[in-house]
Amino acid sequence: MIAAYDGLTRRERQIADLLLDNPVLTLLSSASDLAQMANVSNSTMTRFVKSLDFETYDATRRETRDQSGQGSPLNLIGQRKPHQPTDVNANFSRKEAEIVENPFSNLDRNTIENAAERLVAARQIGFLGMRNSHFFSSYAHWQFVQFRPGTRLISGAGETSAEHLAGFNKDDEVVIVGIRRIVSKLRACIDILADSGVDILLIADSSSLSLAHRARWTTVCPIGNEHVFDSCSSVLGVLRLLAFIALQKTGDEGLAYMASIENHHDRLNEL
Structure with a gap:
């Protein structure tokens, strides 16, 4: 995605920005849901997938799963977990740990x-x-x-x-x-x-x-x-x-x- 970023349109970059901050959304969300979260149309989502050289959105999901199985597991960053801590200190430290882990999990x-x-x-x-x-x-x-x-x-x-x-x-x-x-x-x-x-x-x-x-x-x-x-x-x-x-x-x-x-x-x- 990084290599293709410069060639994306402004709307397509909204999707890319969302996924770069939270890559697990590819696995958790449908194409329509992801388009809605990025505040773009479904047609923009389709063009975004094509810009990444994938034929379908499902192909991007398969690629994400394959990468996870090859030693680069995606953390469930941003996913709601049961029994979220209500204490601000615990919530803050958990989110901070997720931010730290993200680049290391996806680091080349x-x-x-x-x-x-x-x-x-x-x-x-x-x-x-x-x-x-x-x-x-x-x-x-x-x-x-x-x-x-x-x-x-x-x-x-x-x-x-x-x-x-x-x-x-x-x-x-x-x-x-x-x-x-x-x-x-x-x-x-x-x-x-x-x-x-x-x-x-x-x-x-x-x-x-x-x-x-x-x-x-x-x-x-x-x-x-x-x-x-x-x-x-x-x-x-x-x-x-x-x-x-x-x-x-x-x-x-x-x-x-x-x-x-x-x-x-x-x-x-x-x-």
């Missing part, structure tokens, strides 16, 4: 492995996020800078994005976090990086999937829930996993770099 291991391997081998790496996504990119930068030299945050206080983007080329990788609400400048930055041959890993929710065609890898992290504020848990979890796998791939070199940092901390009496 090859995507993370290949992106992490490239982050280790690249000449330099960068982390880019704007508005509320800047927090996520800062967090990821903080993880990688502990074991990997040549790590840059795009951009810091008093700096322009252009000052950083000009230094990246085909030998580099940039991790871009695009979580709602994305700003128009982010699209321009991705275009500049992609045109320069930079490998891009996009961490996205449904609002930024229109950028996926310019990225080499894309991972979707739903953040919506029934509460007022978006959840950060799934994005932070995926970024932490990415850093953990990359650290493993650095081997002794990464550990030696970490030891060097600690040695400098001692000499400078910083901590």
Whole structure:
């Protein structure tokens, strides 16, 4: 669905957004019910199925069941369970756990492995996020800078994005976090990086999937829930996993770099 997202119409994207946030709906709902939930017509639903290269809606359901049987089980996210807890704390923690589990249940291991391997081998790496996504990119930068030299945050206080983007080329990788609400400048930055041959890993929710065609890898992290504020848990979890796998791939070199940092901390009496 991610690969086809950029070619979908606005109405078709309403269905895609619904399924990306709650993929189990394919198994639980009929085509008509799903169209109603997405606030689109049945004919739009039919065109959506065709856009995904399926002949019928039942074929999409079979594909979902097959994926579940091949080690990528879909959690019953969003499904009403009997005896729902009425306590707000219990309900909140349950929903938060579902949000965290969603990207990991549907995560393409090859995507993370290949992106992490490239982050280790690249000449330099960068982390880019704007508005509320800047927090996520800062967090990821903080993880990688502990074991990997040549790590840059795009951009810091008093700096322009252009000052950083000009230094990246085909030998580099940039991790871009695009979580709602994305700003128009982010699209321009991705275009500049992609045109320069930079490998891009996009961490996205449904609002930024229109950028996926310019990225080499894309991972979707739903953040919506029934509460007022978006959840950060799934994005932070995926970024932490990415850093953990990359650290493993650095081997002794990464550990030696970490030891060097600690040695400098001692000499400078910083901590």
